[in-house]
Amino acid sequence: MDGLIEQAKGQLWKICNEFIKAKQKGVAPEVQVALYEYGKSSLSGESGWIGRIQPLTTDLDKISEELFALKTNGGEEFCGWVIKDAVNELEWSPRSDVYKVIFIAGNESFSQGPVNYADACKAAINKGIIVNTIHCGTETEGINTKWKDGATIADGKYLVIDHNRAVVSIEAPQDKEIAQLGEELSKTYVAFGAAGKAGAERQKGQDANAAALAPASGAVVQRAIAKASANYQNSSWDLVDAAKDEKF
Known part of the structure; x- marks a missing residue:
């Protein structure tokens, strides 16, 4: 599963950018992301070896920071339990026009x-929350171990990946310029208040984390694109973003 985490590190910003492209009545959505870990024997058995690392947040750098710190050490994967926790614990919007989705990935039986x-999965879709399942293994194995069934029940998609194979991004001629602009953009943030120093350091750290990944992942370019979007929002520590809020 370490390979899966490495893929997630490289694809986080690309996934966020896909959501940023979406429009509803001409308006771009606000993207919020939460992060859970499960199937980790160092966690409490009473909680199903499940841990909520980060509740729903617009702080994408915080999600990246936690993702890069994530480690696995093996354990039973209780898919039903972690889906139940995510449905019940997170502050999901009650609005029917909000896209709500859970992505769950693993390599053991979905029915554990x-x-x-x-x-x-039924409880999730009854609240308007889609469940997309990602099986790390063969398609047939995922079907036999109920990964496809879980997605079908919750109106989601069943996906299969080779978690030990790196995702390759084809370099485009403009990528170097986009990456350079991303570096320049980081210089425009003005840290303020109690959270200012930590926020600026977190941003710098995630720039470095993206740069440390293999160039073929495209992480640096995708992060630069995300930072230039409306959904890269740091009003809790950046004076420029905070000034956009009417309540500031």
Whole structure:
């Protein structure tokens, strides 16, 4: 599963950019992301070896920071339980016109654990939350171990990946210029208040994390694009973003 985490590190900003492209009545959405870990034996068995790392947030650098710090050490993967927790614990919007989705990935049986996966997936879609499943293995194995069934129940998509194979991004002629503009953009932030120093350091750290990944991942370019979008929002520590808020 370490390979899966490495893929997620490289694809985080690309995934966020896909959502940023979406429009509803001509308006770009506000993207919020949460992060859970599960199937980790160092976590409490009473909680199903599940941990909520980050609740729903617009702070994409915080998600990146936590993702780069994430480690695995093996354990039982209780898919139904972690879906149930995500549905019940996170502050999902009650609005029907908001796109709400859970992405869950793993390489063991989807039906493990005391919480019935079908019940958890039904509860999710009843609240308007789609469940997309990502099986790390062969397509047939994922079907036989109920990963496809979970997605079908919750109106989601069933995906299969080779988690030990790096995702390759084809370099475009403009990529170097975009990456350079991303570096220049970072110089325009003005840290303020109690959270200013930590926020600026976190941003710098995630710039470095993206740069440390293989160039073929395209992470640096995708991060630069994300930072230039309306959804890269740092009003809690950046004076420029904060000044856009009428309540500031």
